[in-house]
Amino acid sequence: MKKVIIATQNKGKAKDFEALFSPLGYEVLTLRDVAEQLDVEETGVTFEENAILKAETVAEALQTVVIADDSGLEIDALGGEPGVYSARYAGEQKNDDANIDKVLENLAEVPDSERTARFRCVLAVAAPGKQTETFSGSCEGVILTGRKGDQGFGYDPIFYVPEIGKAMAELSPEEKAAISHRGNAIRKLESSMPDWLETEK
Numbered sequence: 001m002k003k004v005i006i007a008t009q010n011k012g013k014a015k016d017f018e019a020l021f022s023p024l025g026y027e028v029l030t031l032r033d034v035a036e037q038l039d040v041e042e043t044g045v046t047f048e049e050n051a052i053l054k055a056e057t058v059a060e061a062l063q064t065v066v067i068a069d070d071s072g073l074e075i076d077a078l079g080g081e082p083g084v085y086s087a088r089y090a091g092e093q094k095n096d097d098a099n100i101d102k103v104l105e106n107l108a109e110v111p112d113s114e115r116t117a118r119f120r121c122v123l124a125v126a127a128p129g130k131q132t133e134t135f136s137g138s139c140e141g142v143i144l145t146g147r148k149g150d151q152g153f154g155y156d157p158i159f160y161v162p163e164i165g166k167a168m169a170e171l172s173p174e175e176k177a178a179i180s181h182r183g184n185a186i187r188k189l190e191s192s193m194p195d196w197l198e199t200e201k
């Protein structure tokens with residue numbers, strides 16, 4: 001079976017990637033499987049910079065093709081926060097529950113009509129000696145006033161998707177893949193997939 005390495009430590013992302021890549025015939029491996037000690041510091045100020053940083057560092061270390069994902073939630077009423085700081089919004093311990101609480105508190109006085117937001121995802125595909133390529137995707141939604149659903153990860157329980165009429169955390173991995181920022185970015189990657197992603201390694 002073909003394999004794809006995703007430079008992530010996030011188990012929730014890994015599940016999303018499995019739902020997206022298994023139909024394409026790939027087994028998904030993450031840093032947890034291939035290089036657990038590799039933790040890249042995310043010093044970039046854009047999703048693109050961080051995705052490239054993670055992909056190139058891990059591709060160099062493993063000497064093979066690697067995909068990295070940098071993603072996050074942009075809330076209009078908070079001027080685009082938490083953005084690239086989504087994972088560590090409530091502190092370096094990266095706690096999904098604390099991050100959600102902080103968003104809900106910051107939006108406590110904000111009416112429904114102004115709770116618009118979007119998830120963004122930038123994927124970087126890197127390989128030693130090759131030009132890195134990036135693909136981006138987004139997904140529009142509205143921030144709920146409380147949690148709904150128990151699937152997914154991160155901010156999924158407070159992210160309502162109007163086109164489906166459900167919170168992201170109420171969707172199965174396959175349903176999420178069909179409409180998510182990550183799914184949209186992977187579909188772009190797939191349609192202009194650099195041949196070198198096909199390497200069987």
Ligand SMILES: O=P(O)(O)OP(=O)(O)OP(=O)(O)OC[C@H]1O[C@@H](n2cnc3c(O)ncnc32)[C@H](O)[C@@H]1O
Nearest residue numbers: 008009010069070071072073086087153154155156
């Ligand atoms: O860097 P890696 O190891 O991939 O894992 P991470 O969790 O640190 O990932 P990011 O730096 O890209 O931060 C993304 C954060 O944005 C949020 N996020 C991204 N995609 C999401 C999704 O599909 N659903 C819910 N929250 C998401 C979530 O809080 C993530 O921790």
Ligand SMILES: [Mg+2]
Nearest residue numbers: 010042070087
């Ligand atoms: Mg990270």
